[in-house]
Amino acid sequence: MAGPQPALMPPDDRVVMISGANRGIGLAIAKRLAADGYRLSLGARDTGALAAATADLDDARVLRAKFDATVPADTPAWVEATAARFGRIDALVNNAGILRQVTFDEGDEDTLDELWAVNVKAPFRLIKHALPHLRRAGHGRIVNIASTDAKRYRAPTVSIGYAMTKHALLALSHAAKFAGWDDGVRSTALTPGAVRTDLIAGLPGVTATADQIDPATIAALVATVLSMPDNASIAELPVNARLEPTL
Numbered sequence: 001m002a003g004p005q006p007a008l009m010p011p012d013d014r015v016v017m018i019s020g021a022n023r024g025i026g027l028a029i030a031k032r033l034a035a036d037g038y039r040l041s042l043g044a045r046d047t048g049a050l051a052a053a054t055a056d057l058d059d060a061r062v063l064r065a066k067f068d069a070t071v072p073a074d075t076p077a078w079v080e081a082t083a084a085r086f087g088r089i090d091a092l093v094n095n096a097g098i099l100r101q102v103t104f105d106e107g108d109e110d111t112l113d114e115l116w117a118v119n120v121k122a123p124f125r126l127i128k129h130a131l132p133h134l135r136r137a138g139h140g141r142i143v144n145i146a147s148t149d150a151k152r153y154r155a156p157t158v159s160i161g162y163a164m165t166k167h168a169l170l171a172l173s174h175a176a177k178f179a180g181w182d183d184g185v186r187s188t189a190l191t192p193g194a195v196r197t198d199l200i201a202g203l204p205g206v207t208a209t210a211d212q213i214d215p216a217t218i219a220a221l222v223a224t225v226l227s228m229p230d231n232a233s234i235a236e237l238p239v240n241a242r243l244e245p246t247l
């Protein structure tokens with residue numbers, strides 16, 4: 001790239017794909033990025049729920065697509081529909097995820113497979129298909145919503161299956177950084193603690209609801225990550241609601 005990097009990259013109509021955009025953190029990210037001036041390609045397995053949740057967004061600047069993380073064919077279809085609609089893809093936010101209880105005493109291998117399919121294999125597939133477009137964009141960005149459970153194993157009440165998949169997503173995020181670096185693609189693993197969504201409602205051992213992070217706070221961090229120039233790579237971004245050593 002000619003000349004020095006800017007201090008910050010403006011939204012400038014950049015096109016961002018967000019998986020699981022119909023509720024929770026994904027919806028908060030969609031609303032924040034729309035307000036900031038990004039164009040959005042939103043993926044959800046229930047497109048009716050997605051349309052209802054995002055009815056306030058400007059249809060001229062938003063594509064809503066069917067994306068089921070467990071259906072491999074949905075990924076290339078969504079990526080190609082995004083490129084066809086906007087002519088470019090500047091960023092991918094791997095947000096869709098599930099939490100199921102799998103420990104040595106609870107859950108089974110089918111549930112473990114489900115966790116891998118949604119939390120790891122789907123983000124892998126999305127990165128693989130989006131990468132050529134992100135490289136062409138010049139300053140492509142990948143944001144993977146991992147978890148503090150990607151960084152350590154906190155307590156025996158925590159799903160081992162969830163922690164395993166989030167650790168794997170962290171590895172995937174670092175690998176994506178290497179894959180895209182020379183073409184200006186940067187990859188970030190955002191690793192939040194407890195965020196106030198359905199995902200952790202009533203979960204044993206989790207931070208009290210009143211102390212959980214607001215999804216809009218996570219959305220603000222995603223906006224910050226997307227504003228970083230190529231020479232300010234944020235490989236990991238931990239954010240925690242509770243006191244822990246190093247997190």
Ligand SMILES: NC(=O)c1ccc[n+]([C@@H]2O[C@H](COP(=O)([O-])OP(=O)(O)OC[C@H]3O[C@@H](n4cnc5c(N)ncnc54)[C@H](OP(=O)(O)O)[C@@H]3O)[C@@H](O)[C@H]2O)c1
Nearest residue numbers: 020024025068069095096097146147192194195197198199
């Ligand atoms: N909440 C927390 O404390 C917390 C902390 C750290 C990280 N995270 C991560 O943040 C991400 C978002 O979680 P959240 O808290 O917003 O949870 P949430 O409110 O339960 O929302 C999960 C989202 O993922 C989607 N999803 C689930 N399975 C899917 C599938 N097979 N195909 C496509 N989409 C699917 C859901 O769609 P449906 O509506 O169709 O189910 C929904 O949009 C997840 O990756 C989660 O692991 C959450």
